[in-house]
Amino acid sequence: MPRILLIDDDERLAAPLGNFLRRHNLELINATDPQAGLDLLHEGDIDLVILDVMLPGQDGFSVCRQIRRSSNIPVVMLSARGEVNDRLVGLETGADDYIAKPFEPRELVMRIQNILRRSDSPGFAGNRLRFRDLAIDKTLEQVRVGGEVVNLSDREYRLLLMLASSPGKDFSRDDIFSFLRGTELELVSRAVDIQISRLRQKLKPTDYIRTVRGAGYRFVAPAEDGGDPSED
Secondary structure (H helix, E strand, C coil), X not given: CCEEEEECXXXXXXXXXXXXXXXXCCEEEEECCHHHXXXXXXCCCCCEEEEECCCCCCCHHHHHHHHHHHCCCCEEEEECCCCHXXXXXXXXXXXXXXEECXXXXXXXXXXXXXXXXXXXXXXXXXXEXXXXXXXXXXXXCEEEECCEEECCCHHHHHHHHHHHCCCCCEECHHHHHHHHHHHCCCCCHHHHHHHHHHHHHHCCCCCCEEEECCCXXXXXXXXXXXXXXXXX
């Protein structure tokens, strides 16, 4: 069972969140003090860290920087303020995702599961995803096609990362909507289709994002691209 470390000084959060995560086969351990959390992390056997921005003694951004000096473990940051600038700073310090308080536990679980799946995906190596003509650098949040940098918006980058982290998996429009709402931008079903279309255009000449009739979208890694008849 994956072990999740929560570093948050709100003592009321750990128990209910731990019970909820347990129902999804995730074990939660917690620390209310940053140094105690870092000590638990250094002891090992942690699969992902949930890190609050507002902590006693030092903020979560500083803690995230310390984690990144020695580890590539996934980090999800929490903030009661939910400001866009906080989210950007969190990502710049090396966080893998960011969610504002109060949050829906089901959304947090989905994000945790997505991140943990990325760690097991065929193209994953450290902070990079590599395919034949496509490379994604999570540290730099940079995408290259044929060696050339592609300029993607924040939403386009998150969408590509979601799809490419799980090659062969079908994502419905609702899945994509739920994942991208963390960008604090409103989406509707048609907007998801438009976003996919724009991303495909920017990633040309690659053709890894396929439409799956009646299902949604799928990232087809080059080695798996055999002309699945379910794809358009």
